[in-house]
Amino acid sequence: MKVDRVRLLNFKCYGEADLGLEHGVTVVHGVNGSGKSTLLEAVFFALYGSKALDDRTLDDVITTGEEEAEVELHFTHDGREYHIERHLKLRGDRATTTKCVLEMPDETIEGARDVRREITELLRMDAEAFVNCAYVRQGEVNKLIHASPSDRQDMIDDLLQLGALEDYRERASDARLGVKTVLDVQRGVLEDKEKQIEQLEGKDLHERLNNLESNQADVAEEIDRFEDQREQARKTLETAEDVLERHEETREEIETLETDIDDLRSKIEETEREREEAKAEIRDLEERREELAAEREDLLADVDLDTASEGGDRADAVDGRIADLEARDEELRDDLEDVRVSITETNGEIERLREEAADLESQAEAAREEADELEATLESDEEAIEDREADLDDLEEQIESAREQFDSAPIEFGDAADRIDSLETDRQELTNEIGDVTADIRTVENAIEEGERLLEEGKCPECGQPVEDSPHVDVLDEKREELADLEGRLADLEDDRDDLDERIERTEELREAERQVDRLEENRDNIETLVAEKRETLADRREQRDRLREDAEGYEDDAEENRAKADELESEVDDVRSELGAINTERGEIKGSLESLRRVAEIDAERAEFATDVENRRERRQDWQTMNDERRETLSSKRERKRDLESEFDEDRVATAREDKQNAENYIEKVDAKLEELAEKRTNLQNAIGAVERELEELEERREELAGLEERCERLESLYDEAETLQATYADLRSELRQRNVETLERLLNETFDLVYQNDSYAAIDLDGEYRLTVYQKDGEALEPEQLSGGERALFNLSLRCAIYRLLAEGVEGAAPMPPLILDEPTVFLDSGHVTQLVSLVESMRDLGVEQIVVVSHDEELVGAADSLVSVEKDATSNRSRLEHGEPPEIELLASD
Numbered sequence: 001m002k003v004d005r006v007r008l009l010n011f012k013c014y015g016e017a018d019l020g021l022e023h024g025v026t027v028v029h030g031v032n033g034s035g036k037s038t039l040l041e042a043v044f045f046a047l048y049g050s051k052a053l054d055d056r057t058l059d060d061v062i063t064t065g066e067e068e069a070e071v072e073l074h075f076t077h078d079g080r081e082y083h084i085e086r087h088l089k090l091r092g093d094r095a096t097t098t099k100c101v102l103e104m105p106d107e108t109i110e111g112a113r114d115v116r117r118e119i120t121e122l123l124r125m126d127a128e129a130f131v132n133c134a135y136v137r138q139g140e141v142n143k144l145i146h147a148s149p150s151d152r153q154d155m156i157d158d159l160l161q162l163g164a165l166e167d168y169r170e171r172a173s174d175a176r177l178g179v180k181t182v183l184d185v186q187r188g189v190l191e192d193k194e195k196q197i198e199q200l201e202g203k204d205l206h207e208r209l210n211n212l213e214s215n216q217a218d219v220a221e222e223i224d225r226f227e228d229q230r231e232q233a234r235k236t237l238e239t240a241e242d243v244l245e246r247h248e249e250t251r252e253e254i255e256t257l258e259t260d261i262d263d264l265r266s267k268i269e270e271t272e273r274e275r276e277e278a279k280a281e282i283r284d285l286e287e288r289r290e291e292l293a294a295e296r297e298d299l300l301a302d303v304d305l306d307t308a309s310e311g312g313d314r315a316d317a318v319d320g321r322i323a324d325l326e327a328r329d330e331e332l333r334d335d336l337e338d339v340r341v342s343i344t345e346t347n348g349e350i351e352r353l354r355e356e357a358a359d360l361e362s363q364a365e366a367a368r369e370e371a372d373e374l375e376a377t378l379e380s381d382e383e384a385i386e387d388r389e390a391d392l393d394d395l396e397e398q399i400e401s402a403r404e405q406f407d408s409a410p411i412e413f414g415d416a417a418d419r420i421d422s423l424e425t426d427r428q429e430l431t432n433e434i435g436d437v438t439a440d441i442r443t444v445e446n447a448i449e450e451g452e453r454l455l456e457e458g459k460c461p462e463c464g465q466p467v468e469d470s471p472h473v474d475v476l477d478e479k480r481e482e483l484a485d486l487e488g489r490l491a492d493l494e495d496d497r498d499d500l501d502e503r504i505e506r507t508e509e510l511r512e513a514e515r516q517v518d519r520l521e522e523n524r525d526n527i528e529t530l531v532a533e534k535r536e537t538l539a540d541r542r543e544q545r546d547r548l549r550e551d552a553e554g555y556e557d558d559a560e561e562n563r564a565k566a567d568e569l570e571s572e573v574d575d576v577r578s579e580l581g582a583i584n585t586e587r588g589e590i591k592g593s594l595e596s597l598r599r600v601a602e603i604d605a606e607r608a609e610f611a612t613d614v615e616n617r618r619e620r621r622q623d624w625q626t627m628n629d630e631r632r633e634t635l636s637s638k639r640e641r642k643r644d645l646e647s648e649f650d651e652d653r654v655a656t657a658r659e660d661k662q663n664a665e666n667y668i669e670k671v672d673a674k675l676e677e678l679a680e681k682r683t684n685l686q687n688a689i690g691a692v693e694r695e696l697e698e699l700e701e702r703r704e705e706l707a708g709l710e711e712r713c714e715r716l717e718s719l720y721d722e723a724e725t726l727q728a729t730y731a732d733l734r735s736e737l738r739q740r741n742v743e744t745l746e747r748l749l750n751e752t753f754d755l756v757y758q759n760d761s762y763a764a765i766d767l768d769g770e771y772r773l774t775v776y777q778k779d780g781e782a783l784e785p786e787q788l789s790g791g792e793r794a795l796f797n798l799s800l801r802c803a804i805y806r807l808l809a810e811g812v813e814g815a816a817p818m819p820p821l822i823l824d825e826p827t828v829f830l831d832s833g834h835v836t837q838l839v840s841l842v843e844s845m846r847d848l849g850v851e852q853i854v855v856v857s858h859d860e861e862l863v864g865a866a867d868s869l870v871s872v873e874k875d876a877t878s879n880r881s882r883l884e885h886g887e888p889p890e891i892e893l894l895a896s897d
Helices: 036-052 114-121 127-133 150-159 164-202 207-304 311-406 416-456 476-649 650-758 792-812 834-846 858-864
Strands: 002-011 014-020 024-029 068-077 080-091 094-103 108-112 762-767 773-777 822-826 852-857 866-875 883-888
Touching: 002 036, 002 852, 014 036, 014 883, 024 164, 024 416, 024 834, 024 858, 036 068, 036 080, 036 822, 036 866, 080 114, 094 114, 108 114, 127 792, 164 650, 164 762, 164 773, 207 476, 311 476, 416 476, 650 762, 650 792, 650 834, 792 822, 792 834, 834 852, 834 858, 852 858
Parallel strands: 024 852, 024 866, 822 852
Antiparallel strands: 002 014, 002 068, 068 080, 080 094, 094 108, 762 773, 866 883
């Protein structure tokens, strides 16, 4: 893998940045705090997203004061080009990923999780493995050397993919235990099945079945014999029941005939009574028709209608008079409605005029009240103008007092903001310088502490050798002098910063005075504008007051006029009401005549209906006469049939049939009980036979299940042996690969360390199978890595990281080229001599074929090892970092003894 380009927008201390990286060694150079490490963090974040942030959140990535951030990474892997783009945005108080895309040669992956999963598969390492192998972060240079052997073993095994073999071994172990559990269960089931078969075989099922079937045949034969005898008894019973049934039918028919004869007699008598009643009703209807005729004549005389005419002519005359009266009543009703409408409309107009007069009086009153309110408002506005003019004088005095603060100040009014920015820039530069000096102090203090520790152990603080006759024991005095100089410089810088803080505080007070003047002048302008507006409003309100009073007088005149009109309309309503009484009187007379005429029409209809009823009753009397004649004929035939049936009745035959029926029923009852007993016995035998047959089937099923269980147990035993073999194979393979990797890693580690410490005091490094490290001096003495000096430990750890990197690179067959080797501030724990050795280590990694190495450092000596140089500076005003490409200077690196 090779990083080609990284582009940043609002990422931490970078506003905008675009960095291209080439093959070879790239050194990112700049002072402490300039933002060098942020470039490497951006590459790491682009690849793995939030997993690259440790305990931080996405909020920490976005530049302070900005809402969005972008990171874009172009890289080449296995000869193919890839592009990752991540966008972040603040939503409320949290940052979220709004876009995460990985563009691959053959497809595009979207979503933070899917992109991280694809990168992990592509590079064959997750974020933690990336940090342990290719990315030596600032402050973690001694991470592997300080780790326990077991932790170191887990880190390296994970990088070399040996952890997968342990996972496979554990899975094989789980599978073996699972198979063992299933096998034990199946063996228990097998034993239970064998016991069940043994119990069934001890029951002599076949002999029991033969005996039951023989008994069943005997019972079936006896049942057939009794059923034949019961069938003969049933035939005798049926013959007797047939004789008795015919006798019963004859008796029932005679009784039915007797009932029918009685019914016919009753119906003839009832019909004769109804004929007599209908005759009396006819007489009553005739009398009623005569009474109605007399009532009609009286009514016709009341309405002065000719009573001489008869039939249709008189009916037409009645209908004609009714039509004329109804027409006149309709005319009167229309006139009445018109009069009522006129009265209603006039009353409405009267009401409207009176309401309008009341509204006009209310408007007049409201106009006068509004005019009075305006009068009061005019007085208060005049007083307000006087108060505002007094406020203007006070503001002028306050403005003059605030400006007087600049009379003795070192700056002019209006220059405070620029002076604050200038002072803040100076303070930021001092702060950065203090940070650099503080870092140098920590480095010297660490060196002094390490040297004092070595001196206590009797070793040289520079090379770690015994101090007897050593020319290097004065190095601690030099370091202490250097520390004193740095501390003095730090105190001077802090004094300068305190002086700047006081000047900034005084300037901020002047800036606040400028802001106060601006606010007071703005208030003065607002009050002047308000006073002018108030004066313009006074004239308008005076005109409005006079106009309202004129409107009130007009409203009162209009109200008086409306009341006069309402009085005139009320006299007109009284005249119309007298006309309404005359119409109602005439309509009352018409109503009486209409009622009499309509009664005449009703009487004619009633008389016609009575005539129809009389005719109907006469026809019904004739029908009833015919009906009785027919009934008398039927009565005669039924009496003759009854006499014939009574002559055919035989009592002896009926007595014999009753006796045969009783005997047959008694026998059938006894034989049914016997057959039920035999049927129950047969059922019990059948159930017993079925139970034996089921047990025989169960025996056969158990034998088949036993055979299946035996076969399954054999398969499980075989599978258990295979899982045990597989578990051992994974364990042996992991052990073998680990030993092989340990040997290779030990060789590469010695080669790498020799490149740094040739002809020095160390002979070799030993790495055992448990990843325990031992350093051997040339005199054969063994040392723990922790016994090395601070600089030596750092170089030793870097050598170990580079050896792991080479092991992974050599072990991958081209399918997953290694990522760049990234070193972030590797000189933190190194003095000048060890920095030279680090330069040698970097150059050796390049010579060994590492395609791309990126080193972040503020150390000038590392610049000489660069093929390309990137300088990082921070703008003190904006606090933003910027990049600048440059050519590395040609310097000669001196190898230390």
